[in-house]
Amino acid sequence: MNLSIWLSLLAVLFTVDQTRAENSDVFKSEKETFELEQLADGLDHPWGMAFLPEGALLITEREKGLKLYHDKSLHDISLDSFPEVRTRGQGGLLDITIHPAFEQNQLIYLTYSHPLKKGSTTALAKARFADQKLLDPQTIFIADTGSTTSKHYGSRIEFDNNGDLFMTIGDRGNRHNAQKLNSHAGKVLRLDDQGLPAADNPFAQNDAVLPEIYSYGHRNPQGLTRHYLTGEMWVSEHGPRGGDEINRLQPGVNYGWPIITYGKEYIGGSIGEGTHHPEMQQPIHQWTPSIAPAGITFYSGDAFPNWQGNLFTTALKFKLLVRQELQDGKIVHEERLLEEEVGRIRAIEQGPDGLLYILTDANNGALYRLKPPNT
Numbered sequence: 001m002n003l004s005i006w007l008s009l010l011a012v013l014f015t016v017d018q019t020r021a022e023n024s025d026v027f028k029s030e031k032e033t034f035e036l037e038q039l040a041d042g043l044d045h046p047w048g049m050a051f052l053p054e055g056a057l058l059i060t061e062r063e064k065g066l067k068l069y070h071d072k073s074l075h076d077i078s079l080d081s082f083p084e085v086r087t088r089g090q091g092g093l094l095d096i097t098i099h100p101a102f103e104q105n106q107l108i109y110l111t112y113s114h115p116l117k118k119g120s121t122t123a124l125a126k127a128r129f130a131d132q133k134l135l136d137p138q139t140i141f142i143a144d145t146g147s148t149t150s151k152h153y154g155s156r157i158e159f160d161n162n163g164d165l166f167m168t169i170g171d172r173g174n175r176h177n178a179q180k181l182n183s184h185a186g187k188v189l190r191l192d193d194q195g196l197p198a199a200d201n202p203f204a205q206n207d208a209v210l211p212e213i214y215s216y217g218h219r220n221p222q223g224l225t226r227h228y229l230t231g232e233m234w235v236s237e238h239g240p241r242g243g244d245e246i247n248r249l250q251p252g253v254n255y256g257w258p259i260i261t262y263g264k265e266y267i268g269g270s271i272g273e274g275t276h277h278p279e280m281q282q283p284i285h286q287w288t289p290s291i292a293p294a295g296i297t298f299y300s301g302d303a304f305p306n307w308q309g310n311l312f313t314t315a316l317k318f319k320l321l322v323r324q325e326l327q328d329g330k331i332v333h334e335e336r337l338l339e340e341e342v343g344r345i346r347a348i349e350q351g352p353d354g355l356l357y358i359l360t361d362a363n364n365g366a367l368y369r370l371k372p373p374n375t
Contacts, residue, residue, distance in 0.1 A: 039369055049359060066093070083137065089149070093112045120150070122167075143189070158225060165191045167189045169218075172185045181209040187216045223237070223313060228298055234247065244286060244288075246284045246296070291318040301355065318336075320339040342366065
């Protein structure tokens, strides 16, 4: 190979949408340059995280573990008094969030796979967190989704601007339950902070419908976030073979699964009636092939001004982070970051410092932070 051809090939290799800068930990995206900093590793399949007001970070591990990241170190939090957790398959200790009035009441909320006589279901617990201890944990809601499978628990939780708690539930592997309003499977629920149905839920006056249901027709929603300006709740959910979705939640709306989907059967063939139905909501965005989306968040910080308003979605299968630009409530551009750099990315949150934090899903999972270089 002569010198000119070799130089041409090198130029092609370096002309890509995302390139590393000279420092191997610094990346250049379309709109910002950022440094990826590993803060901690050795986490056992970390699943969710929640920042405390002073900046410390609580991290759940699926195999019933809870860590506190504080002063650049991980600290074990005892779960000896926590309810029994069915740690099998996709089940275990799952998401975590803090009460909007945490500084006054020290309340945190956690979801987990709750054992039943036959199988398991998704449940919600609350506890006080003080002096680096979990105090008086108690289960306050058990979803009616009993199944002997160990998949599709969903299980992201997020408080809205009114102090109500949204909770996602997967279809538990029985897709038709997502359309049944006497089951919590394949639904997004809205609860008060005691685990009771929010008083103004869309089906609260219909005795034939479980009162906790806010929306339905979901497959396995594992991402949930509140828009920092509008207060709207957005959700990501796994499709089958293709058809992963981003949806903006609306009360009482049917999001279609399994009657409509952009995905296909794993063994080949179509699912349901196609991609559209006049009484069912279209996704804001869908991915085919599937990226396996998990945690999502809107960026609102000052550290990366050109990312403000962007939606970030973590991906398990494709091992990347997706940045999406929105205009008039629609996604108009997508950029893929960190592809194959750190492995399966499970969760993302914006910290009080205005930086983005991500968790990788592995038996040696890690906590990373995206920050401006040289800060």
